[in-house]
Amino acid sequence: MTYTSSDKDNHKELTQKTVYSILFAISFGHLLNDLLQAVIPAAYPILKDKYALTFTQVGLITFSYQMAASILQPFVGFYTDKHPKPYSQLVGMCFTASGIILLSYASSFHIILLSVILVGIGSSIFHPEASRVSYLASGGKRGLAQSIFQIGGNTGTAIGPLLVAWIVVPNGQQHIIWFVAAAMLAIIVLSYIARWYQNHLNLAAKKKIVLENLPNLSQTRVVISVIILLVLIFSKYFYIASISSYFTFYLIEKFSLSVADAQFHLFLFLLSVAAGTLLGGPLGDKFGRKYVIWFSVLGAAPFTLMLPYADLFWTTVLSIIIGTIMSSAFPAILVYAQELLPKKLGMVSGLFYGFAFGMGGLGSALLGNLADHTGIEYVYHICAYLPLIGIIAYFLPNLKKSV
Template sequence: MRYNRYSVLTMACHVCTDINQGALPALLPFLVLHKDISYASAAGLIFAANSMSSVVQPLFGYLGDRVSWPWLMGLGAFLAGGGLALVGFLDSYWSIFAAVAVSGIGVALFHPEGGRVANLAAGDRKGAGIAIFSVGGNIGFALGPVIASVALATMGLKGTIVFLIPAVAMAAVILASLGGLNRLAAESRRGKTGGKHAPAKDDWKSFFKVSACLTSRSVVAYGLTTFIPLYFAVVLLLPEASASATLTLYSVMTAVATLLGGQAADRFGFSRVIKGGFVFLVPLMLIFPLIGNVPLAIFLLVPIALAINTPQAAMIALGQKFMSNHIGTSSGIMFGLAVSIGGMVAPGIGWIGDRYGLTMAMYAVASFAVLTMLLALLIPGSPRAVENPKQHPVDDAQPRPEPDNTASR
């Protein structure tokens, strides 16, 4: 029961942190129209939120493998919300850029430690455990556009102040839970050093294959979350609020897909879930820009969200399994370098949208879906010893004797 409590805690903190990531793309149509910024400049705010993450997350993940800092989860949630809350009160583009960068740093502080604690709390069911953690981010992404749309519609751009409320609340909850979180980390360290099972050897080659695929996937994911509202508003001519609301549908289906994907990974295998999802994604992404009918385009968002997000928890859990001795580092790389690079590529896709139109921008996103599928096909299945080390006990005192086959000769 204790481990379930910490799984819920990390999920809740993930919700409060990623509300801000989900809200930022929904703010873009308002900023484009009221601050008179270009598509590329709007996508540059996504770059601001993620560029610092690509450096900070692996660093804190590396340190997290050596010392437990669960308070970083609370600090990260606070900075993520506080930075975004400032956006509506600023006038110049570069001051908005700086505030969004602070929010991105907060997100970067949370994810490595949050991913490490979620892994510890998951026990033997890593797929389902990481899915619970990941779905917190999905819920945050789903709530973010709703909160942004309602707040800005009723209060104007200064409505961004509402993002400070969950930030402060979650920071207080983490602060109150530090004692239990520290005990969880201590129990895990004692289990590793006192057990009779040999620690699995880190498989860097396989881990980097997973990370490469996750990086390419992040370009598709950020491309969709950045340009779905703009595409529906500019190409399909939906009102601003309705266009932003399409991102909520996509995010809700993302949460459903993540939970289903974690369960499926534990049952059918991580590699199969990863490959199957991305093979299914490619034709959907190639068809989407051809759709001119609004209801059909909205309907197509559902299978797209399922296809791209079902493999997510499986990829993160598999990467952590390949790096079982450095879970913080692997979490930092996957949530930092691999995931944040998608946001860094977004301005390039925005440039395509400015120069050639948003339809061509969506085709650019689709091209990364093809690349993601090809990289997924290179991911190996986990060696049995990595998938479940408990199936291969090793006696620390004596070497395992070779079997005696004399009687069978």
């Protein structure tokens, strides 16, 4: 089969150049997707008061959402590795929109659970293919591409609580329905990305594209490395769960803040997560992903250990430092895993996103139960030690710094 001149130019652009228009578009789609997800924990104080929920029930809400988001992701990724579905992200966004609509009118704990499960399913469909698009559009700058992709999600997660504080807190649960507008905008953006992705697949079908060489590691070493990365994900997301689900309750109880003020402090933490994410990928490209992973998990330990003893000012400062350091891990971890298994991009992305969501959900459920029995402040004394697990990153093999 022959190429036209136009085909050759497009082929070169799609495989050798960093396609920033697609990277920023998928980042914005990620922003909207994760903004909608962030509505769930941001609405916890309202739902807890309205339906007299315990911390255990709040944890179960997060657990239900996160498990729906996590269990399906590796299977979605495994399937799309063999059968790419450029328009599947639109289906995922329809699930998310349905969950948001149901949440705005939920009248019981069980309906709340159903609504968040729908949002979780939408997330599980979105992330594997979206991460693959980021990888394909990277032009070899994989860390940078993953950071651009992640910064969108983290920014959406940070904006969500603020919008809930402005729109929902003063007006009530039913005003969550306004967030469906974000889902409609996301569908427009994802349609544009899907067309680019389909074009990429059509050109790739004409001439097989080799994106990556396999790492010079034994299968056993690859498996051990993946296990180490998953343990690090456990450490990071268990701790992050303590902030994303319960930080507002912690600030309200310890410092007598209002819900709106506590949400603002959560926003500052989540904004720091976005900033750290932007740094993690390019630093991994430059210095090696292993060193970024090691620092971003273990390096947060001194600050997490100080947090439970800090006053309000230093609690805010420490939470920002913790968010910046810890969030730099995920882009480096994900790209490192993709380089370990370059022929299974969808499965790897689904596994790591899914495991991250699962650990966040499990952590939220367990920590909520712990908070009911010991108090919310004790949770932060226990979680402070989690980043020390980061020392095991020492045993990761060194891969190439950049491509």
